[in-house]
Amino acid sequence: MISLFSNRLKEQEKKEQKRILRGMLAQQVKLESYYDAITGIVASSGIRGRVKEGYDGYNLKLYKLNTEQLIKIVGFVSTL
Numbered sequence: 001m002i003s004l005f006s007n008r009l010k011e012q013e014k015k016e017q018k019r020i021l022r023g024m025l026a027q028q029v030k031l032e033s034y035y036d037a038i039t040g041i042v043a044s045s046g047i048r049g050r051v052k053e054g055y056d057g058y059n060l061k062l063y064k065l066n067t068e069q070l071i072k073i074v075g076f077v078s079t080l
Contacts, residue, residue, distance in 0.1 A: 018038055018053075021038065021051075022038065022039050025039060025041060025051070029041040029042060029043045029044075030042040030043075030044075034050045036052070037050040037051060037052045038051045038052060038053060038058075039051050045069070046064055047062055047063070047064055047065060047069060048062070048063045048064050049061055049062040049063055
């Protein structure tokens with residue numbers, strides 16, 4: 001019984017964490033539904049992508065990048 005309650009509480013916390021994450025992302029980009037992902041994203045530059053949860057953190061996949069955008073993003077990621 002306690003285990004069932006504990007699992008429900010963890011599921012609620014995970015759901016709340018995803019809601020907060022979507023809210024924070026929505027301050028930066030437009031969000032859209034994306035199959036089997038936390039959310040899809042659309043930047044004002046036209047770059048699109050999706051955010052998924054993996055075993056060891058979040059996964060971000062980006063689409064519609066030109067060469068210059070790809071180089072800038074890789075440069076930014078290298079500074080994190």
